[in-house]
Every structure is written in C-alpha cells, then in structure tokens.
Amino acid sequence: MTLNRRTFLTGAGAGLLLAGCDLHADQAAKGPLPVLPLSDLTGLDPDIIPLRLAASTHDFGTGEPSKTFGINADYLGPVLRVKSGQTLPFAVENALDEPVALHWHGLHIPGHVDGGPHQEIAPGDVWRPDVPIRQRSSTTWFHSHTHGRTARQVYHGLAGVLLIEDDASLAADLPQTYGVDDFTLILQDKAFDEAGRLTYELTGEVFEDGFEAETLVVNGAIAPVMQNVPAGLVRLRILNACNARFLDLSLSNNDALTVIASDGGFLASAVETATLTISPGERYEVLIDLSTSENLTLQVTFSEGEAEGLAILTQPIFGDPMMAALILNRDPSLEAFDGSLPKALANLAPPRATDALRSRDFELNMGDEGQLAALAEAWGNFCGEGGMGINGQPMQMERIDVEATIGELEIWRISADDMQHPFHIHGCSFRILRQYGDEPPAYAQGWKDMVAVQEGVSEVLVRFDHKADETTPFMYHCHILEHEDCGMMGQFTVS
Numbered sequence: 044m045t046l047n048r049r050t051f052l053t054g055a056g057a058g059l060l061l062a063g064c065d066l067h068a069d070q071a072a073k074g075p076l077p078v079l080p081l082s083d084l085t086g087l088d089p090d091i092i093p094l095r096l097a098a099s100t101h102d103f104g105t106g107e108p109s110k111t112f113g114i115n116a117d118y119l120g121p122v123l124r125v126k127s128g129q130t131l132p133f134a135v136e137n138a139l140d141e142p143v144a145l146h147w148h149g150l151h152i153p154g155h156v157d158g159g160p161h162q163e164i165a166p167g168d169v170w171r172p173d174v175p176i177r178q179r180s181s182t183t184w185f186h187s188h189t190h191g192r193t194a195r196q197v198y199h200g201l202a203g204v205l206l207i208e209d210d211a212s213l214a215a216d217l218p219q220t221y222g223v224d225d226f227t228l229i230l231q232d233k234a235f236d237e238a239g240r241l242t243y244e245l246t247g248e249v250f251e252d253g254f255e256a257e258t259l260v261v262n263g264a265i266a267p268v269m270q271n272v273p274a275g276l277v278r279l280r281i282l283n284a285c286n287a288r289f290l291d292l293s294l295s296n297n298d299a300l301t302v303i304a305s306d307g308g309f310l311a312s313a314v315e316t317a318t319l320t321i322s323p324g325e326r327y328e329v330l331i332d333l334s335t336s337e338n339l340t341l342q343v344t345f346s347e348g349e350a351e352g353l354a355i356l357t358q359p360i361f362g363d364p365m366m367a368a369l370i371l372n373r374d375p376s377l378e379a380f381d382g383s384l385p386k387a388l389a390n391l392a393p394p395r396a397t398d399a400l401r402s403r404d405f406e407l408n409m410g411d412e413g414q415l416a417a418l419a420e421a422w423g424n425f426c427g428e429g430g431m432g433i434n435g436q437p438m439q440m441e442r443i444d445v446e447a448t449i450g451e452l453e454i455w456r457i458s459a460d461d462m463q464h465p466f467h468i469h470g471c472s473f474r475i476l477r478q479y480g481d482e483p484p485a486y487a488q489g490w491k492d493m494v495a496v497q498e499g500v501s502e503v504l505v506r507f508d509h510k511a512d513e514t515t516p517f518m519y520h521c522h523i524l525e526h527e528d529c530g531m532m533g534q535f536t537v538s
C-alpha cells in the first residue's frame with residue numbers, strides 16, 4: 044500500500060475536514076529566518092574542532108522555552124564549512140547525562156571514525172576522531188546515531204551541517220556568500236503541548252509510522268520565516284532532518300525549482316522540477332531567481348509517498364495543505380550575485396551497472412504492528428525478535444550482515460514489505476539505478492547516499508572505498524529514525 048498506515052485509517056475524516064480549504068500557503072511570516080552560525084574552516088589548519096553536545100532550552104517561537112539538546116548551541120549545531128583535502132581534528136564532548144554517538148552522514152571515511160553505534164561516547168567523555176575529507180564538494184551532515192536513542196536525540200536537536208567545498212565549487216559561478224545569497228535550511232516537523240513546549244512520545248503507532256508532527260520548523264524556528272535577499276540568484280542548501288516525514292517542496296508562483304546538487308555533490312547540469320521530494324536524511328541544493336519577483340515563498344507539503352492507484356484519486360482531497368516555509372523578500376539595496384547559472388556543473392557519467400561484480404538483496408520488514416510498542420519497551424527502544432528488521436533479522440550489534448570488498452562495484456536491490464522508507468548506506472555515495480522499480484527523477488540521478496524504497500525494487504550501484512572492520516562496521520538502515528532504533532538496520536564490513 045502506498046499511504047502510511049495511520050493515514051490509510053484516518054484519511055477519510057481528514058479529507059472531509061480539508062475539503063474546501065484554501066490549499067495555498069499562508070504568507071504571514073512568524074519571524075526572521077535563523078541563520079545557523081557558520082564556522083568557516085576552509086583555508087585554516089585548526090589543532091582542534093570542539094563540538095560540545097549538551098542539554099539546553101530553546102524557544103521555537105511559541106514564547107515558551109522547550110527542553111532541547113544542542114551542539115555548541117541551544118538547539119542543533121553549527122554549519123561547518125570545510126575544504127576537501129583537510130583532515131578535521133574533532134573533539135566531540137558528551138556533556139549530556141546519557142550516552143551518545145555522533146555520525147558523519149554522507150562522508151566517505153573509514154569505519155573507525157564513522158561515528159556509528161559502536162562508538163558511543165559516555166557522559167563526560169570526549170571522542171577525538173581525525174576525519175579525513177577526501178570527497179567532492181557536497182552538503183553533508185552530522186547527527187546522533189546512538190543505538191536505541193537516535194530518534195529522540197535527533198528530535199531534540201543533535202544534528203548539524205557540514206558543507207564540503209573543493210577547488211571547483213569555490214571557483215564555480217554560483218552564489219556562495221553565506222547568509223546573504225547562500226543559506227542552509229534544516230527542515231523538521233515538531234509537536235508542542237498547549238503551553239508551547241516541545242513534546243515527543245513513543246507509542247506503538249509512532250514506532251510504526253515514525254514520529255510525525257504537524258508544525259513545520261526551519262532552522263529551529265516555527266515556519267513561515269522570512270529573509271531579505273538580493274535581486275538575483277539565491278542558493279538554498281536544504282536538509283530534511285525530520286524523524287520520519289517525506290517533504291514535497293515547491294515555489295509559491297509555480298515556477299520550477301532549479302536543483303543543482305544532491306546528497307553527494309553537484310548534478311551534471313541543473314534540473315528543473317515543479318516539486319522536489321526530499322526524504323528524511325536527504326539533501327538538495329536549489330537556486331531561486333529573485334531578479335524578477337519581489338518575493339517568493341518556498342512551500343512544503345507533508346508528502347504521503349508516490350501517488351499510485353487509490354492514492355491518485357484521493358491525494359487532492361486527503362493531501363495536506365501547503366505550508367509556507369521560507370519567504371524570500373527582494374531587497375535591491377543588497378549586492379546581487381551577478382553570474383548566470385553554469386550550463387555544466389560536474390563531470391558525471393551515467394552509472395555503468397554492467398560493471399557490477401555482484402548484487403545483494405535487502406527487504407525492509409515492518410514486523411508485527413500491534414506489538415511494536417511492547418517489544419520496544421521490553422528491549423529499550425530496540426524492538427528485538429518479531430519487531431522490525433531487514434531480511435527478517437532485527438539489527439544486532441554482534442552480527443555482521445554483509446562483508447564487502449574494497450573497490451568492488453555492487454548492486455544493492457532494496458524492497459519493503461510495507462510503507463515508504465528512506466534507505467541510507469554509510470561510508471559512501473552511490474548512484475540510483477531504479478527507484479520504486481522505475482527510473483529515478485532527474486534530480487536524484489547524481490551522487491546519493493539515500494534512496495527511497497516502497498513498492499517495486501529500488502536499486503543502487505555502489506562501491507566502497509574505505510575500510511570498516513567488525514569492531515566499527517558501517518551501517519545500512521532506514522532513516523525513519525524510530526524504524527532505525529527499532530531494528531531496521533544492518534551492519535557491514537569493508538576489507
């Protein structure tokens with residue numbers, strides 16, 4: 044089935060409530076776009092890069108402080124801008140009163156610095172990985188990956204963005220003045236109680252669908268937020284850091300979004316799309332042209348997956364209304380980027396599937412829906428036998444599921460027995476050959492580390508260039524974080 048389980052059951056009622064409503068986004072801004080603090084390390088040779096993970100409080104815009112986690116901040120972390128070739132001497136301090144692991148999502152690095160669940164940092168301890176950046180420019184991120192605690196820790200704020208530049212990206216004719224014509228957006232959905240405090244509760248239903256809330260938050264502020272920008276091209280580097288929601292992005296004037304990069308770097312050339320679907324864990328870079336419009340709004344719809352069969356008929360009625368995320372106001376007094384969009388962005392040959400040496404099959408299993416909460420409670424958020432898994436097996440810290448060989452090209456064929464899932468592989472980028480059994484959208488045909496899985500088989504062409512042994516193996520998993528915690532994850536070595 045194409046809808047998630049909860050929507051399938053309650054969609055009829057929701058549809059009646061929405062019928063006749065204006066589906067266009069409310070344009071009134073609630074406040075300014077919070078520009079995430081930039082730490083620009085390009086051209087520097089720091090002895091140490093401290094990241095302090097601590098509990099704090101943060102006002103999302105309700106007027107009431109919420110209990111949160113942050114990384115060098117009250118909520119979320121900094122934007123680290125680095126250059127390929129650097130080795131980053133991190134000192135990750137756990138100032139929380141619970142264990143934490145911090146994973147570098149999208150980095151091509153060895154398992155012993157990957158920050159997976161085998162690399163827990165005890166409260167009060169400092170983890171000091173030297174992280175080598177040897178990949179092309181791309182928007183990557185870092186987030187909690189603590190076994191059984193990832194969903195709650197990320198939801199409360201343990202996530203930040205790592206922008207990798209290289210010689211080509213720094214020389215590219217693209218907007219790159221941070222906070223002026225180049226912005227990083229972290230999109231999330233949040234729930235609040237009547238007092239305006241952040242809430243998060245795990246139930247069987249939440250383990251099933253993942254945690255889905257109704258309030259859209261951009262960089263830690265309730266949407267819509269507003270930003271003045273110059274009269275020209277504006278670059279948005281967008282991360283979906285929701286626990287479970289797929290988001291559909293579009294523009295208020297129905298113009299196409301110009302997509303220039305996906306998870307692992309620039310596309311071969313810009314791709315125009317009316318709607319950009321971004322799954323939890325995914326990143327895309329888009330350009331928006333403010334040279335002719337006085338203002339433009341980036342809109343978000345909470346996606347309900349591929350419209351197929353029954354869903355095609357019901358989508359316009361059941362579909363959630365568009366929400367304004369970010370209102371861009373043209374300010375002619377700001378100096379505009381004076382270049383034009385480059386025709387070619389990257390050398391990106393089509394993937395050569397015929398070169399693959401082997402293929403592997405993975406089926407994501409939802410488990411027994413009625414028992415997930417009880418199973419999870421018994422196992423400490425990890426659902427155990429009878430809960431979620433991959434190929435019939437829940438994640439086990441002691442079990443290696445796949446042994447890969449360094450430098451060998453493989454095809455991974457991923458399917459799901461129910462629901463839509465965003466699948467992530469550590470330590471690499473890959474190319475999508477098929478998504479839901481079909482050719483992926485043009486904007487998803489570049490370098491990726493996330494692929495959506497639903498009906499039909501999704502296939503990726505992948506090569507592992509970094510080692511991971513059985514003491515610190517790489518993970519592959521669903522990026523619906525409650526599914527990951529519940530056991531929809533496996534481990535692999537590369538030798």
Ligand SMILES: [Cu+2]
Binds near residue numbers: 463465526
């Ligand atoms: Cu999942």
